[in-house]
Amino acid sequence: MSDLEPNVVVPRSELESRWAKCRRFLPEVAPQAGGMLCFSRLQIYYLSGSFVNGAVWLPLEGEPVLFVRKSFDRARIESTIKNIVRFKSFKELAPLARESGQPLTEVMGAETAGLTWQLGEMLTSRMPEFKFVPGDKVLALSRAVKSEWELEIMREVGHLHNTALAEVLPELLEIGMSELEMAKYLWNVFFELGHEGHMRMQSFGEEIFLGHVSAGDSGVYPSSFNGPLGLRGVHPVSPYMGSGDKFWDAGAPLSVDCGFVMEGYHTDKTQLYWSGAKSSIPKEVLDAQLFCQDMQALAAENLKPGTLVSDVYAKVMAEAEKQGYMEGFMGIGECKVPFIGHGIGLTVDGFPPIAKGFDLPIEEGMVFALEPKQGIPGVGMVGVENTFEVKAYGAESITGNDFDIICIE
Template sequence: MNDMNTNIVVPRTELEARWAKCRRFLPEVAPQAGGILCFSRLQIYYLSGSFVNGAVWLPLEGEPVLFVRRSLDRARIESTCKTIVPFKSFKDLAPLAKEVGQPLSEVIGAETAGLTWQLGEMLTSRMAEYQFVPADKVLSLARSVKSEWELEIMREVGEHHNMALVEVLPELIEPGMTEMEISKFIWNVFFEMGHEGHMRMQSFGEEIFLGHVSAGDSGIYPSSFNGPLGLRGVHPVSPYMGSAGKIWVDNSPLSVDAGFVMEGYHTDKTQVYWAGSKSSIPGDVLDAHLFCKDMQTLAAENLKPGVLVSDIYDMLMSEAAKSGYTDGFMGIGESKVPFIGHGIGLTVDGYPPIAKGFNLPIEEGMVFALEPKYGIPEVGMVGVENTFEVTKDGGQCITGDNFDIICIE
C-alpha cells in the first residue's frame, strides 16, 4: 500500500539507520535494557515513519514492532516497518510482541517523557512484571545526528527560510505597522514558500506559534518562553507571535525570531530590521549587533567533530566578559538564558543545548541553531540566529549568509 504515498514515505534504509543509532546509544544510557519502548507520536514517527497513536518496541536485535491504536490503515500506508499490529490496552503489548516473535525484555528502556504521570502509572500497573528504566537520552542522542536524507530536507528548509525573511518580507513591512500586522505578513510569506504551519517543541509544556515578533522594547519584555528574545505576544494566555497594541516606530529595531518547517524538519533564524536608514542606527546598537555576529562566527568555526558542546558555550561567555557585553548578552536580568544555541530538527528545541555542563562531543551531521543576542535597555534586542550544519571544517550555515540589520525606510 505504500505506493499511495511514495513521495512522503520515510525510506526503509533511513529507518534502519535510525534503529542502528538507537541501538548504538542504548548500552551507554541503559545497559541493562533489552530494547526501547516509545509512546509519543513524534518518537513513533522517528522510528516508524508514521505519526500515529500507539507505541514502538525497538529490541536490540531484529525487527521493531509498531503497535497502533489509530490508524492502522494509515500506518500500513506510511510505514515501511514489517511488523505493524493493532492494540487496545497496555496489557496487550507483551502478548502481542511475543506473538510476532519480538518478546519484550525483562528490563525495558522507556520513553518516560512520552507519557503523562497518569498514563505512566497505568503502564506500570498493566505491566507489573517488567522493569522500566529511562531511555529518553537514547532518542535525543540518535536524533541529534542527522542522516544525509534529513540534511537534504533541512538545507531546503533553510533556503526557503532565508529567502522569506531576507528577500521577501522587507518589501512588505514598514514602520507604523503593529506587531500583529507584521506577523500576518510573515505567515502569508511563510505559507506561500512551503511552511507547513505546525511547529513542535520537545520540552514538556513548551509551545510555539510562528515565533517572536518584537518591535522596540518588546524585545526585552519579560517572556515565559525559554529564549533570550522577549515579546508581548497576542494575549497573556497566548504569549506568542505579536501584539496588536504594539507599533513599530521610527528609529527602533524589529526582531523577528520565527522558525520554518517543511516535512517535519525545522530551521531557526532571527532577523533584525531597523525603522530608518543605517545612519540613524545608534553606534551602541550597531556595535552590539556586530559583537553578536562575531560570536556567531566564533561558535560556527568551532562546530567541529570532537569539540565539546560546553566548550563553545564557555568560549562565548568568556568573550562576552572580555568585551564588556556580559550584562545584556543572552537577555537582560531574569530573562537571561543559560545557553547560546541548541540542536534542531524534528523539534525546534533539539538536543543538545549549547550550554554549561553539556560535555557532549560534537559529531559531523549534527545541526545547531546559534543565537547570540544582546538586550539594550529602552531599545530592544539585537543579534542573530541561524541554523548550522556540522561539517569536518566547522559549522556551515544553511539559513543564508546576510547577518546584518536590514534597514526599512
Template sequence: MFEAIEVMPAGELVRRHAACRSLLARFAPDAGGLAVFSRLAIYYLTGTFGNGVLWLPVEGEPVLMVRKGMERARMESPLSRVVPFRSYSDIPGLCREAGSPLTEVAAAEMNGLSWSLSGLLTSKLKDVRFVPGDMVLARAQAVKSPWELNKTRLCGARHAKALTELLPGRIRPGMSEREVSHSVWEVFFELGHPGMLRMGAHGEEIFLGHVAAGDSGNYPSVFNGPLGLRGEHPAIPFMGYAGQVWRKGQPLSVDCGFALEGYNTDKTQVYWAGPRSSVPDEVASAHAFCMDVQAWTAERLKPEVSPAEIWAHCSDWAVREGFDAGFMGLGGNKVPFLGHGIGLVIDAWPVLAKGFDEPFEEGMVMAVEPKMGIAGVGMVGVENTFEVTASGGVCLTGGGSFDMIAVE
C-alpha cells in the first residue's frame, strides 16, 4: 500500500471551489460550471496533478475525470468523485452519472488547451457552449489562504537565505555566468528547491532564472521581463553563458525564482565585483532609486490601493529623477510593468501596470521588481516578494538591506 506525500485539506478545497463559484457569477453568469484542463489548475482545485478534466459545477459535487494515474489521484485528492475516462465524448455521461451533469453553457479554462485539442473538445461536445473562464481561475488563485501563505513564507525565507547568506561565499569575480548558475543551483537544492519553476503565459518557459554579468544585463531578451541575458544558448536562453565572465568593476544580477511544494517566490540580488567603495556614483544612485521605489511600493501593497496607481506614480517618478531611459529595462528590453502576482506560477495575476485598476486584496502575494539598465555597465535594482496586508506589504524574501552585495 502506498501513501500520499501530502493530502490537501478538504477545507482548503472547499474554500477554492467557493471562490471560483463566486467569480463565475461575476465573469460568466450564464455558465453552470467551470471546465478545467491544465494539470496545474487541476491540482489547484483537486490536490492532485491530474491528467484529465475537472468539472466544477455551480451546484453539486466536482467531478475529476482522469486518463492516467487513477490510483494516485484517489490517494492525493479529497474529492469523492474521481473517475476514469478516455475521450472527451465520455464527459457528459460521466458527469451525469456522478450527479453533476454538464450544463448547456460552461466556462472553460481556455489557456489549458491547445487550439487542436479545443477543436476536438467542441466537436465532441456540440451541445455545450463554452465561454471564457480563465479570469475566474486567475483571480481565485491570486488571493492566498493561510495554508498557501505558510508555504509561500517558508519558500521566501529559504530564498533569502540562499541569495544573501549562502551564495556570496560561493561566487567570485572571474567565474563565468554558467559557473555562477551552477552555484545558485547548489544552494537552492540544498534548501529544498525541487528544480522546477512554472510560468502561466502560453508558451513561456523558465529554467532557474537569469544570471547576467556586466553588459549581459542589457543583452536583448525575449523573456517578458526587464533583465537581459545571454543564457545558455539561443535555444535555451536561461541561466548563464559559459563564455561570459564576471569581471571586477561589474554588477552581477541574479534573478532566480525559488520553489517549494508548488509555490514560488521571486527575488533578484545584485552583486558587485570588488569593494563597496569601488561602485561608481552612477551605479550606486541607480540602485538606490530602485530600492526607494521598492520601499514606496511596499508601503502601498494594501487593499485600498490599485496596481495601476503604483505603476503610474513610479513611472512618472523615474522621469522626474532622470532615470526613465533605463527604468524597467534599456532599449528593447523595457517592459511596461513594475511587478506581478506570484503563486503556483511566476507570472500570476494581477500585474503592477496600467489597466489593473481593481484594488489589491489582503492575502495576495506580489513580486515587486524595480530595475535599472545602465548602458555599458549592465543592470542593477531589486526584486522581492511581498504579502499584501491591511497595513502594507510584508517582505517574504528577506529584510533589512536590499543593497548590492560586494564580493571581492
C-alpha cells in the first residue's frame, strides 16, 4: 500500500492543536477522567485525520491511539498518528493501548453519542474494569473554536456558497418552476462550484439533503426538521429539497435555505427571492424582511469574545417583542424553534445553539449561522441566514454581505 497517496492530509500541527483543546476542556467536563475514548467516524476524523471505522483513545498526555476495524491501510495512509492498531472486539482495546504505551485509565470520558445503546452495553460488558463518564461536551467545546486552518476552509466555502445563491442561481430561476426543478438547478450549481454532496448533522437521527426549497406557503408548511423554515419536500418519507407538485407562482416568496460543504466543513445560508418586481412586494413582506435583517445585524454585533451566547439570544428576543414580531418569529405555532442561530463546522447543527440557557462565553474563532426568520400566514417565510466568523470586534459574515430580497421578473 506504500505507493498510494492521500488526497489531503490534515497537518500534524492541526491535530495536535485539536488534542490540546480536548485536553483543556476534559478536566472541566469530567475531572476524574484520564482521557477520552471516541467512537463516531466524524470524531475519529477530527482527532486522527482519517474517516475510518474504529475508536480513538486520547489520553491527557502523550500520543493518542487510533484503533481501526476498517480500513487499517487507509488510516496508515491518511493519519499522522503514530499509534495505529487493528482491532476486532472492544475487549482488545485495553491490551492494545497498553502495548502502544498509552494504557487506558480507570475512568474515561466517553463519546456517548457515538454509540447506539446496543453497542454501549456491549462496550461496558467487554470492559467491566473501566468506568465511563459522559465526555461529549469536551468534543463540542473543542470543535466550537476553529483554528486558522479550519477558518481558511470555511471562508472559501462561504464565498462559493454566496456565489451560488446570490449570483448564479438567480440567472436560472423562472416564475412557474416547481420547487424540485429549482432544487435540481441548485444542485448543478453547487456541484460545479465544488460542493462535496454529503452534508452532516450532529443531532442523533437528524438528516439533511441539500436543504429547503420553499415556494410561497411551503415556507410555513409543518416541518419535522429542527429549523424555522417549513417545506413540503419530495415525499412524506423524504421531506427534503422541494416538491415536484408545488410551483413558484407570481407574487410569492421563495426561500432557499441550503448548506454548502467542502473538505468536510459547512456554511449555512438562506436567500429570499421574490417572483416579480420589487414594487410588487407587499409592505408586510418588506417590513418583515427588513426586521429579520436588523435582527441578524443585532446578533452579529453582539457576537463578541466574552459575551455569553444566551445574552445574544436574549437581546434579539427582547427586540423582537419590542417591535411586535414575536408572533411568527422563528416559525409559526408548533414549528417555532427556541434558537436564533447555531454553531457550524464539521456538522450543520454545530455547538452551541444561540438559545436560552447556553451561558457559554463566546471566543474568537467560533463560527455561527444566524437565521432570523419571520413566518407570515398565507404568504410564506421571509428572513435571512448567513454564516459569521467571530472576530475581536464582533462577527463578520463569510457568506456575503448583501442580504436583500432578490427579485426575479
